[in-house]
Amino acid sequence: MKIGCPREIKPQEFRVGMTPAAVTEAVARGHDVVVETGAGLGAGFTDEDYAAAGAGIAPDAASVFAAAEMIVKVKEPQAAERAMLRDGQVLFTYLHLAPDPEQTRDLLASGVTAIAYETVTDARGGLPLLAPMSEVAGRLAPQVGSWALQKANGGRGVLLGGVPGVRPANVVIIGGGVVGTAAARVAVGMGANVTVTDRSVARLSYLDDIFMGRLTTQYSSAAATADLIRTADMVIGAVLIPGAAAPKLVTRDQLSTMQPGAVLVDVAIDQGGCFETSRATTHQDPIYEVDGIVHYCVANMPGAVARTSTQALGNATLPFLLALADKGWRQAVQDDPHLRAGLSTHGGRLTSAPVGEALGLEAITPDRLLAQ
Ligand SMILES: NC(=O)C1=CN([C@@H]2O[C@H](COP(=O)(O)OP(=O)(O)OC[C@H]3O[C@@H](n4cnc5c(N)ncnc54)[C@H](O)[C@@H]3O)[C@@H](O)[C@H]2O)C=CC1
């Protein structure tokens, strides 16, 4: 198969869809890989590294999109990229369609077969292609939140760990999955007073076990959230209902109950955000204020540590990428129900029920599509 890897064009996105190591494996199995010139530079991989791995180097994105039967990317295709997709082509990347009607419309209009990293599943109920980036974003969340808490950035001027004789900051993490657990690890390590909430008692029990008393767990309810945010210095939004738009768990009215200069870090922004006042920001301009509360809502947080993230993402995507290239998308998703869970559009049809529900569009299941 001809595999194409373009340079990411989302602002300040330095990751790349394939590492030279992934290229080597694909080429060894008889596939052709074409990489856009400069695609890996942000992650520390040069054109020479890709050429040595066996890739062809293309001068621009248009040549990559024209040549490739499968496009491998990181972020959801931007409008200029969507215009280059076509029927019969496979797109393998993050999509986050539920909060994004324009992208959904364009993917359907193009006829592309789009497989979303973030809804591919594993045998233990996890999301193996989301997890590595959630590990990164979770670790970054207290780091960027503590920067936003600094006075010069609009925050309340509170040091996360406090100092002897002065209390540490209160950090509330809503959602104790991969992001929430990684955020808790770093926030606890920085000396904050951490509370994690979740709707899964089993998950809270796991967190209680592994943190051995170094954080507090709380069942997530509207009342518990209202109570916790009043005294919070930082609230990290880390909930997920796979494929669906994030539930809004803090309303605008509630901001006035919070301490002025407190910080909201909405990691769930890529699924639309879990605070009513969240809107996606970029690494260039990451924070804004609403009613005295600082919001950090960068939808591609892992792009900030592009080398680590590219390697972690590449490790996770490689087996799926090889299956798609070796077998073709239809056989690959037929053979693997976990990869099938990522199938989002094909030939102008939406194959994700949560996206259909979020956007009011008709969707059929991947199983029905394959049976036709
Ligand atoms: N902004 C960014 O750059 C990035 C964003 N993300 C996003 O972060 C979010 C979280 O991802 P993961 O941790 O991997 O998901 P996950 O599935 O591991 O964890 C989500 C947790 O939220 C819990 N939950 C669901 N509804 C809840 C509620 N009402 N209250 C409290 N908890 C609730 C679930 O029980 C689960 O434990 C996703 O939207 C993901 O796309 C992930 C990586 C990068």
Ligand SMILES: CC(=O)C(=O)O
């Ligand atoms: C998961 C995601 O949206 C990201 O890594 O950018």
Ligand SMILES: [Mg+2]
């Ligand atoms: Mg998006």
